[in-house]
Amino acid sequence: MKPAPFTYHRAPSLDAALTVLATHGAQAKPLAGGQSLVPMMNLRLAQPAHLVDLNDLLEWQRIWEEPEHLVLGFLNRHHQVAQSERVKALCPLMAQMVQTIGHEPIRHRGTLGGSLANADPAAQWVLLAITLEAEIGLRSTQGERWLPAREFFLAAMTTAARADELLVAIRVPKARAGEVHAYEMFNRRHGDYALAAVALTLELHDGVVRTLRLGVAGGTPVPQGLHALAPAFCAQVPDAAWRARLAQAVRDAFTPDDDPEVPATYRRDLVHTLTLRALASATSSLQKVHA
Ligand SMILES: Cc1cc2nc3c(=O)[nH]c(=O)nc-3n(C[C@H](O)[C@H](O)[C@H](O)COP(=O)(O)OP(=O)(O)OC[C@H]3O[C@@H](n4cnc5c(N)ncnc54)[C@H](O)[C@@H]3O)c2cc1C
Incomplete structure (x- = not known):
């Protein structure tokens, strides 16, 4: 099947993506790796009137450190995370888990933001976030907020994110020595x-x-x-x-x-x-x- 008609927005910046979401609310959906959303659209289980493509926002593939935490931007692909020397050193559980997601082509396209926002109860990213008591960063035109994973995931495929919010990052504790x-x-x-x-x-x-x-x-x-x-x-x-x-x-x-x-x-x-x-x-x- 083919998806229902939609208007395609290729976001040149995070602010531009947030503005489209703020304007169209639940009529708009972000597109990251497309590994879950595109099949849903093809089956017409999802019929967004506006699709906001996030794939040009490469600055969100950054991985950075805080004193006690490692923070990863939403556009990191599963395979990038699995290969990252920083992740292997500072959060080896994450590196191991994401390496087991689906098949190689899925790991090359799928993103951590898409997986967390999708909230599949069997997804590796969701289990990782719950196990490590991670925090999830959300941003809208109104500002930014961080939620503990246990408050972010509400039910299967359901999160506390509003329709005008983008998931921007995940913050996990660094592994301690020993x-x-x-x-x-x-x-x-x-x-x-x-x-x-x-x-x-x-x-x-x-x-x-x-x-x-x-x-x-x-x-x-x-x-x-x-x-x-x-x-x-x-x-x-x-x-x-x-x-x-x-x-x-x-x-x-x-x-x-x-x-x-x-x-x-x-x-x-x-x-x-x-x-x-x-x-x-x-x-x-x-x-x-x-x-
Ligand atoms: C055959 C197959 C096998 C798979 N096996 C596994 C598996 O074993 N384990 C596993 O964990 N996953 C598996 N997946 C899913 C895969 O990991 C997807 O990559 C992931 O679920 C969605 O990530 P994505 O970047 O492709 O998101 P998309 O498909 O682009 O988006 C998914 C949803 O998240 C929303 N979204 C995307 N990015 C954001 C954002 N930054 N903020 C807010 N909302 C956003 C979209 O609007 C959509 O609703 C599999 C997929 C396939 C097709």
């Missing part, structure tokens, strides 16, 4: 969205766990950040018994919807196994870091 990470996903076919996925970071100090961040995706409207579990598992040695208890606690805390094709119990079992794998991988990296 911190390790792991990401484990399960899909039935290479390149598909994950049926279930687990992301975590773990920091050790004097042989015991100092910080633990954990997020789980699959079958929930928004990935679950299981941050409430962390206090009960910090200040302990991350041995096999600790890993088994934590994986069980994650399984118990994870509440996927029951779907006739993917029952909740199946997803919980998957998450249990993925958590055990992620913890084994992270703790084996800890041994290397502290060797």
